[in-house]
Amino acid sequence: MSIEEGSLPLGIDETMRLQYEVEQLYSRYAAAIDDGRLDEWPEFFTEACFYAIVPRDNFERGLPLAVMRCESRDMLKDRARAIRETMMYEPRYVRHQITNVRIERVDESIHAQANYAVFEVLMDELPKVLSVGRSIDLIRREPDGALRFREKRAVYDSVLVPNSIIYPL
Amino acid sequence: MSIEEGSLPLGIDETMRLQYEVEQLYSRYAAAIDDGRLDEWPEFFTEACFYAIVPRDNFERGLPLAVMRCESRDMLKDRARAIRETMMYEPRYVRHQITNVRIERVDESIHAQANYAVFEVLMDELPKVLSVGRSIDLIRREPDGALRFREKRAVYDSVLVPNSIIYPL
Amino acid sequence: MSIEEGSLPLGIDETMRLQYEVEQLYSRYAAAIDDGRLDEWPEFFTEACFYAIVPRDNFERGLPLAVMRCESRDMLKDRARAIRETMMYEPRYVRHQITNVRIERVDESIHAQANYAVFEVLMDELPKVLSVGRSIDLIRREPDGALRFREKRAVYDSVLVPNSIIYPL
Numbered sequence: 001m002s003i004e005e006g007s008l009p010l011g012i013d014e015t016m017r018l019q020y021e022v023e024q025l026y027s028r029y030a031a032a033i034d035d036g037r038l039d040e041w042p043e044f045f046t047e048a049c050f051y052a053i054v055p056r057d058n059f060e061r062g063l064p065l066a067v068m069r070c071e072s073r074d075m076l077k078d079r080a081r082a083i084r085e086t087m088m089y090e091p092r093y094v095r096h097q098i099t100n101v102r103i104e105r106v107d108e109s110i111h112a113q114a115n116y117a118v119f120e121v122l123m124d125e126l127p128k129v130l131s132v133g134r135s136i137d138l139i140r141r142e143p144d145g146a147l148r149f150r151e152k153r154a155v156y157d158s159v160l161v162p163n164s165i166i167y168p169l
Numbered sequence: 170m171s172i173e174e175g176s177l178p179l180g181i182d183e184t185m186r187l188q189y190e191v192e193q194l195y196s197r198y199a200a201a202i203d204d205g206r207l208d209e210w211p212e213f214f215t216e217a218c219f220y221a222i223v224p225r226d227n228f229e230r231g232l233p234l235a236v237m238r239c240e241s242r243d244m245l246k247d248r249a250r251a252i253r254e255t256m257m258y259e260p261r262y263v264r265h266q267i268t269n270v271r272i273e274r275v276d277e278s279i280h281a282q283a284n285y286a287v288f289e290v291l292m293d294e295l296p297k298v299l300s301v302g303r304s305i306d307l308i309r310r311e312p313d314g315a316l317r318f319r320e321k322r323a324v325y326d327s328v329l330v331p332n333s334i335i336y337p338l
Numbered sequence: 339m340s341i342e343e344g345s346l347p348l349g350i351d352e353t354m355r356l357q358y359e360v361e362q363l364y365s366r367y368a369a370a371i372d373d374g375r376l377d378e379w380p381e382f383f384t385e386a387c388f389y390a391i392v393p394r395d396n397f398e399r400g401l402p403l404a405v406m407r408c409e410s411r412d413m414l415k416d417r418a419r420a421i422r423e424t425m426m427y428e429p430r431y432v433r434h435q436i437t438n439v440r441i442e443r444v445d446e447s448i449h450a451q452a453n454y455a456v457f458e459v460l461m462d463e464l465p466k467v468l469s470v471g472r473s474i475d476l477i478r479r480e481p482d483g484a485l486r487f488r489e490k491r492a493v494y495d496s497v498l499v500p501n502s503i504i505y506p507l
Contacts, residue, residue, distance in 0.1 A: 016358050020185050027269035030284065034303070034326075056431065093225065093326035095301040097268045097284055099435045100365035115368065115435055117457060117465075119286060119301040121326040127286075127298045129465045132433040132457040134372070157372075157431035157459040189354050196438035199453065203472070203495075262394065262495035264470040266437045266453055288455060288470040290495040296455075296467045 010106065022112050022139060023101050025147045030096035033167055038084055041168060042076035043148075046140055049073055050151045053169055056133065059155045067165055083166060093121040094130065094167045109138040109150055116154070118169055131156045131169055179275065191281050191308060192270050194316045199265035202336055207253055210337060211245035212317075215309055218242055219320045222338055225302065228324045236334055252335060262290040263336045267304065278307040278319055285323070287338055300325045300338055348444065360450050360477060361439050363485045368434035371505055376422055379506060380414035381486075384478055387411055388489045391507055394471060397493045405503055421504060431459040432505045436473065447476040447488055454492070456507055469507055471495045 010018065025044070032040040045051065052066040070076045097117045105111040113136050120130035133156035140150045154169035179187065194213070201209040214220065221235040239245045266286045274280040282305050289299035302325035309319045323338035348356065363382070370378040383389065390404040408414045435455045443449040451474050458468035471494035478488045492507035 012355060016355070017181060017185070019358065020188065024271070027271050030269050031271060031282070034284065095284060095286070095303075095326050097266055097286055097435055097437075099266075099268050099437050100368050102362070102365050102369060113369070115372065115433060117286070117433070117435055117455070119298060119326075121301065127301045127326065129298065129457060129467065132459065132465045134433075157433050157457075157465065159461050186350060186354070189357065193440070196440050199438050200440060200451070203453065264453060264455070264472075264495050266435055266455055268435075268437050286455070288467060288495075290470065292497050296470045296495065298467065 015103075018106070018110065019101065019103060021147055022103060022110060025139065025149075026098040026101060026114055026135075029149075030098050034093070034095050038080040038167075041080050042073045045073050045076055045152070046142065046148045046150050047073045049076070049149060050153075051076060051149070051168070052152075053154045053156065053165060055159060056155050056157050057159050059153070068168070079168075089164060089166050091123055092166070095119045095121070095127070096169075098135065109140055110147070112137050112139055116169065131158070131165065133157045133169075135169075184272075187275070187279065188270065188272060190316055191272060191279060194308065194318075195267040195270060195283055195304075198318075199267050203262070203264050207249040207336075210249050211242045214242050214245055214321070215311060215317045215319050216242045218245070218318060219322075220245060220318070220337070221321075222323045222325065222334060225324050225326050228322070237337070248337075258333060258335050260292055261335070263299065264288045264290070264296070265338075278309055279316070281306050281308055285338065300327070300334065302326045302338075304338075353441075356444070356448065357439065357441060359485055360441060360448060363477065363487075364436040364439060364452055364473075367487075368436050372431070372433050376418040376505075379418050380411045383411050383414055383490070384480065384486045384488050385411045387414070387487060388491075389414060389487070389506070390490075391492045391494065391503060393497060394493050394495050395497050397491070406506070417506075427502060427504050429461055430504070432468065433457045433459070433465070434507075447478055448485070450475050450477055454507065469494045469496070469503065471507075473507075 029044045049072060051070045053068040054066050058065045070079055098114050101112060101114045103110060103112050113134055116135055117132045118130045119127045121127045133154060136153045136155055137149055138151040139147050142148055198213045218241060220239045222237040223235045227234045239248055267283050270283045272279060272281050282303055285304055286301045287299045288296045290296045302323060305322045305324055306318055307320040308316050311317055367382045389408045391406040392404050396403045408417055436452050439452045441448060441450050451472055454473055455470045456468045457465045459465045471492060474491045474493055475487055476489040477485050480486055
């Protein structure tokens with residue numbers, strides 16, 4: 001169960017510590033979005049970063065189409081501001097479950113994947129499943145000791161594009 | 170990633186142990202309800218305790234309205250008995266997923282939050298999402314070493330009250 | 339929170355290591371199915387093994403009816419081949435969330451349970467909840483050090499059998 005770090009495998013204790021930290025990163029990422037603290041969302045990324053929401057069919061065929069794509073933390077900030085200020089959509093809540101976190105490899109980045117389900121609740125409706133899929137991520141440890149996403153791809157299990165992915169996945 | 174205990178931060182190993190114990194508390198709490206062992210449900214709480222199911226809108230506006238509210242372990246026992254004995258409802262199963270557990274702070278209590286999804290299965294139907302939201306909890310370590318809920322608020326992401334929250338969330 | 343191993347309780351550190359390994363087993367099991375790597379699915383089981391998908395009503399009454407049942411790794415391989423090659427069904431994706439893992443006891447096997455939700459995405463539809471329930475498992479450590487399922491029962495919360503459980507749960 002140990003994880004290769006370069007040519008050097010991490011021991012079980014280091015592996016478990018890293019797993020704990022990566023799981024906390026995902027949990028706090030989910031909480032920030034679900035609580036509506038969108039201004040904190042870009043802080044989960046490194047300054048040079050890549051974020052995209054990609055349909056699984058396209059991802060597997062190597063096609064570049066993305067539903068949402070940001071290529072720096074500044075673009076994430078613009079996106080967060082647009083969501084908060086424009087509000088050209090019906091009010092809603094979202095709720096993430098990010099589970100089954102798997103660290104695949106550690107080199108200059110931590111290569112991690114997780115399963116996600118995002119539920120959406122509109123004002124007078126019961127909750128529904130908005131999107132399920134896989135998060136495929138590169139995570140970096142930054143000089144302040146914090147883990148942040150260098151690359152994050154939310155690959156959703158669908159050909160159909162939901163008409164309204166407003167909040168980040 | 171360390172957690173502040175009073176003015177004293179816990180080390181990484183203690184933090185991880187606490188995380189493990191808190192996650193197990195949530196998992197066993199979910200299993201007791203989902204398996205229909207409702208008589209065990211009150212045992213997850215301290216004797217003086219508070220449990221409420223609260224719509225998110227009300228919670229965020231500081232309004233006291235709750236769908237279910239119990240203010241002691243004895244009230245939880247009454248509630249559990251009522252659910253088991255009255256049975257004035259169509260038989261159903263519930264299934265919890267309690268995920269992304271976050272310990273926010275440790276003082277005389279452990280301040281923890283988690284995301285939840287509760288699915289409901291009626292007899293001749295496929296499963297549906299009954300409720301999603303956040304559990305906002307104070308957890309105490311009791312003299313027998315066990316962790317129990319001192320306060321538990323299931324804050325569900327909805328304005329609409331489902332017509333039938335029968336089992337605890 | 340320690341786990342009994344025979345008459346000897348495991349310490350907290352060993353308990354947490356085992357929890358970590360069992361959680362990783364579930365996560366990698368889920369990923370193999372969800373990614374469509376069905377040829378890897380039998381490798382999560384010991385050679386002599388038992389796998390069944392069982393409706394909860396039947397399970398609780400001790401009735402043997404199962405929706406899917408395999409009694410060796412070879413049968414799992416046959417099943418995986420049939421799913422991949424026959425394709426007499428509409429293309430779809432599945433996505434697991436396996437959560438709230440509980441190790442109940444350790445003797446010659448690790449007795450573990452987990453909650454699961456499986457979502458299904460058909461080509462032109464939004465995701466729906468296909469099945470929720472509990473996985474009740476016996477896990478063995480094999481001579482190569484890996485954990486594998488000796489017995490796995492996916493007990494789903496339903497009386498109704500979905501018309502199309504194609505992929506394993």
